[in-house]
Amino acid sequence: MSLPQCLIAIVLAGTSLVTYAKGGHTSTATADKPGVTLPAKNHSSPFASMRGGHVGLRVADYKAAKQWYVEKLDFRVVKEWPFNGQHLAYIAPATDDRFFIELLGDGERPTPKPTFKDLNASAQVAGYHHLCLDVADVDKALATLRKRGVKVxxxxxxxxxIKRRLAFIEDPWGNVIELAEEVK
Incomplete structure (x- = not known):
């Protein structure tokens, strides 16, 4: 069984939500994203139990990818295991236990992602584009990442x-990562 190159999903468990009533309509806004108002939940859906799982990121060099996310973004290695001739790991940001990336590495060499000259060019390709990491201060985060040699x-x-300041970085394999700061 081969795994797709860009299999992306996110682990989101226990996201805090605020529910309020407006004009007789109940709506929910995320506490983490005050600029976003969610429609009412559909508890009658046959998929009402569905939640986010995780993001899988196919990488050609498992050790190098794990090292990059740990050293450049201070991710923690949560769990590692072998599967189908590959090495896999859940990694998580420094203090967030709700968001995981699953690294799928080694085994058959995946087809490399196309490279783009800028963010606008990268948005011209259908499919997965980026993952987003919320940060307290985009400028401070970028300053640290630049010192660590990360491509902005x-x-x-x-x-x-959406009441956000955004910036985008890229890992060495062309995966785009958005950094988002809440603007009050």
Whole structure:
């Protein structure tokens, strides 16, 4: 069984939500994303128990990818295991136990991702584009990442509709990572 190159999913467990009523309509906004209002939950759905699982990131060099995420982004290795001739691991940000990336590495060499000259060019390809990591201060995060030799794909910019300042970085294999700071 071969695994797709860009299999991405996110582990999100226990996200705090705030429910409020507005004009007779109950709505939910995430505590972490105050600029986003969610529609009412559909408890009658046959998929009502569905939750986010994890993001799987196919990498050609398991050890190098694990090392990069640990050394550059301070991720922690949660669990490692072999599967089908590959090495797999759950990794998590320094203090977040709700978000995992699953590294799927080694085994048959995957097809490399295309490279792009900038963020806008990368948005022209259908499918997975990026994962987002919330940070307290985008500028401080970028300063640290630059010192660690991380490639910055897009400098910080404001998106008022979601009350966020965003910047984008890239890992050595072309995977785009958004850094998001809440603007109050």
């Amino acid at each position: 794909v897009a400098e910080p910019f404001l998106v008022p509709d």
